[in-house]
Amino acid sequence: MKVCPRCGAERELEEFARDASKASGFKSFCKACDNEKSRRYYEANRERKLAKMAERREALRGGDHRGRRRFGRPRSGPHAAART
Numbered sequence: 001m002k003v004c005p006r007c008g009a010e011r012e013l014e015e016f017a018r019d020a021s022k023a024s025g026f027k028s029f030c031k032a033c034d035n036e037k038s039r040r041y042y043e044a045n046r047e048r049k050l051a052k053m054a055e056r057r058e059a060l061r062g063g064d065h066r067g068r069r070r071f072g073r074p075r076s077g078p079h080a081a082a083r084t
């Protein structure tokens, strides 16, 4: 049995995910806590990412890249030649 320091519950070792990098061979938090932890991390990370993307979008809209439109219509090419 092993006590999860997060939820304080005493659980069977199989309730803890394996982690080869840990001396004990198991993660210190139980699977339930670990899942929640990584979910929160993921959510926090996602929000940060979204915020960053919005920031960049604002910067682009600010006019710094006004000259960088898509390429204009091709002036020459098979169609232009065929029309003459």
Ligand SMILES: [Zn+2]
Binding pocket: 004, 005, 006, 007, 008, 009, 029, 030, 031, 032, 033, 034
């Ligand atoms: Zn726990």
